[in-house]
Amino acid sequence: NAGVMQNPRHLVRRRGQEARLRCSPMKGHSHVYWYRQLPEEGLKFMVYLQKENIIDESGMPKERFSAEFPKEGPSILRIQQVVRGDSAAYFCASSPNLGVWGTGELFFGEGSRLTVL
Amino acid sequence: GQQLNQSPQSMFIQEGEDVSMNCTSSSIFNTWLWYKQDPGEGPVLLIALYKAGELTSNGRLTAQFGITRKDSFLNISASIPSDVGIYFCAGQLRETSGSRLTFGEGTQLTVNP
Numbered sequence: 001n002a003g004v005m006q007n008p009r010h011l012v013r014r015r016g017q018e019a020r021l022r023c024s025p026m027k028g029h030s031h032v033y034w035y036r037q038l039p040e041e042g043l044k045f046m047v048y049l050q051k052e053n054i055i056d057e058s059g060m061p062k063e064r065f066s067a068e069f070p071k072e073g074p075s076i077l078r079i080q081q082v083v084r085g086d087s088a089a090y091f092c093a094s095s096p097n098l099g100v101w102g103t104g105e106l107f108f109g110e111g112s113r114l115t116v117l
Numbered sequence: 118g119q120q121l122n123q124s125p126q127s128m129f130i131q132e133g134e135d136v137s138m139n140c141t142s143s144s145i146f147n148t149w150l151w152y153k154q155d156p157g158e159g160p161v162l163l164i165a166l167y168k169a170g171e172l173t174s175n176g177r178l179t180a181q182f183g184i185t186r187k188d189s190f191l192n193i194s195a196s197i198p199s200d201v202g203i204y205f206c207a208g209q210l211r212e213t214s215g216s217r218l219t220f221g222e223g224t225q226l227t228v229n230p
Contacts, residue, residue, distance in 0.1 A: 006159075033216070033217070040223075042123075042205055043160070043205070043218075043220045044220070045218065045219070048216060048217055056217060091159055091160070105150065105162060106218060107162065108152075108162075109159050111157075
């Protein structure tokens with residue numbers, strides 16, 4: 001049973017370009033979460049999605065950042081007009097569909113490391 | 118928002134020693150999770166706790182959910198070199214935050230052979 005798959009693992013962008021990060025949840029999981037981790041810090045919540053719905057985006061910056069989880073295909077975290085401060089590791093996690101709030105157990109992918117030059 | 122204080126920030130121990138780290142919160146959680154992260158990898162779930170007072174073991178790891186619901190600790194017994202990594206606590210309060218996890222800042226563990 002494959003785990004959470006993220007790609008690309010590493011992405012380099014120049015300031016002003018767009019970054020697209022993709023996440024395929026574990027098989028049977030319909031809840032997806034995106035977290036950001038700066039060097040030597042903990043993970044900070046960004047957004048929680050179910051298929052075709054954004055449930056909680058309270059951790060997402062209001063501008064330049066967007067996320068989607070379409071009916072078919074992976075979840076996408078999109079960062080427009082990237083700036084140096086966007087450089088970080090972006091982790092996706094998934095959990096099973098057990099009620100509105102899923103379960104406490106989130107399973108993480110390997111992360112996508114974004115470097116903005 | 119909720120904040121987690123995780124301590125110690127780092128630990129340097131000898132192989133075979135026991136380790137203890139803990140997390141405290143300014144508010145209650147109804148789930149506590151402990152993760153380990155190796156360099157360049159994603160966090161891996163070690164132990165999940167769902168009930169105040171619960172004590173759970175996973176091999177050499179033991180974790181407890183504090184009775185006040187505001188703290189948790191993780192113990193590692195008889196440490197080995199592969200225990201090296203960053204350990205994160207995470208709390209969840211589903212009534213207000215759904216499945217969102219709040220993470221501590223991590224404990225960096227170094228084990229000297």
